[in-house]
Amino acid sequence: MKVTVCGAAGGIGQPLSLLLKLNPKITQLSLYDVVNAPGVGADLSHISTPAETSAFVPGDKNDGLAFSLKGSQIVIIPAGVPRKPGMTRDDLFNINAGIVKTLAEGVAEYCPDAFVLVISNPVNSTVPIFASVLKAKGVFNPRKVLGVTTLDIVRANTFISTLTDANVSNINVPVIGGHSGETIVPVFSVGTPSLYAKLDADAKAKLVHRVQFGGDEVVQAKNGAGSATLSMAYAGYKLAERIIEAITGASDVVECTFVYLDESIAGAKEARAKLGGELDFVSLPVKFGAKGVEEIKYQILDQLNDEEKALFEIAKVTLKGNVAKGVSFVEK
Template identity: 35%
Template sequence: MDRKKITIVGAGNIGATLALLLARRETADITLIDINEGVAKGKALDIMEASPILGFNAHVHGTGDYAETAGSDVVIITAGFPRKPGMSRDDLLFKNFEVVKSVSEQIKKYSPDAFVIVVTNPLDAMTYTALKVTGFPKNKVMGMAGVLDSARFAYFISEKTGISVENINAFVIGGHGDDMVPLRKFTTVAGMPVTKFLSKEELEEVIQRTRFGGGEIVRLLKTGSAFYAPAASILEMVLAILWNKRKILSASVYLDGEAGEYYGASGLCVGVPIILGKEGVEEIIKLDLTDEEWADWRKSVESVKRLVEKLPL
């Protein structure tokens, strides 16, 4: 059986870490493409030299030529300028718009049937850009943010309660920015409400830390942004699609029709709970939020809208 083909655009920290994670799971053969061809080839070769030790047969190939990405089943866009200390995700808007636009044109040309997962910031605006430029069906283009934000939320809860991360199911929706919406009501510890384990003040502290979780890492690293947890988050989405897991995850997807109306975000890509399987976005789940959560949600949607309106699309 032919292995699936995954292309990762951008051989930086996220791209290279993801290539290793995917190869170790023998998920697919991987093409790592970067504007700096030497970096893509060097990192691909380095990963392949680990294969006899780690014991995988998936192949990782580095290139600078989009023709070599042709026929990909999944394409992940990690390319773009990273955040620097003091920058918001939004500061990257115009720089990364140009990157994502040109990458999307190449995907459309070489892999017209691919699923596209966008990771470049500002995430929701870049997902919208990829959707519009490729012209792909809305079930095939999505942004990875909710999985990462939910993982951060879960880890911070675990750290605060001293309870295993395996028991914690956390959920974050909204735009991938400082006004994302961690959902108290849908966050549980072994199926029990998180409020049983954390006081209102403690939970509020954890929520604030989640919102600024990316910025915390940017400040500490000083020369880049997070990459291990983002790469793991992309892996979860890729496996849900290729292995038809039909997992409920939070992802930035295009809202229109009934879902767009329900969430008051028609014509935008924003993070909502979806069922992710072999058809990509198979269903958008409509959540019954509290008044406070709806207020936070509307604020988040407004932030995304402001950015999208600036895009020259």
């Protein structure tokens, strides 16, 4: 199995690549970045695990991106600039959109059937950019183009375990909507009903806010020197690991991810109806198989409590604009 990381020399890319190098099911780990990828590749190649490591920059063999992508089954994209103090994910759009578009063109040409896991922010807009480029090239597979929202789940699990002294290993809070501020809707009433019930209204509101704006907490703590890189690398790896399990035959692999609601996918039509036909892309729990998303678990939309329903209505408005911005970027 070949896995490619685009943006491998960055703050997310390096720890993500390390985690991937440790996965025994990966036989080829390909690293790509505009600078410094060979050094990261050389460093990782000394680790005594089965994955053979290769690394490329744009000028290698006339087209480093082509060599990094050819034959890849999974492409993970953390490429882009990090957030700085005062920046929202949406502020990053103009910088990162062009990077994502270029990489999408590469995937379309060199590995159109690969799973694509987009980490580059803002995910609410970069995933629609990726999908639009692949559509224009005639190779878009809605079952395999995914936005990584797993960090929101990781934070939700961690933060409520801290508040309630519960074992975080036993917690799995679904997070729906998108991956930016108020578009993030943690569904504690479904994931941790007994723990969530112990909290008063003020504690619940603060918990939700912390999940939605947890990235700001890290940016401020690093005093402008970086953003959430280690936790994001962990989250990206977690989703990749689950997809690898699905590819290699595991059944009932269900994770939340930001996905296009293509009506060829089971449950997508029902999800669209429950969303009032307003959203093409949204994060919901999905079931993965070897060929990608097999089913959208739309039923969670009927399980929200009143507070979560209100949060989701707010999320939908912002998310709709984020998605339109990504599509518009490619059209222009």
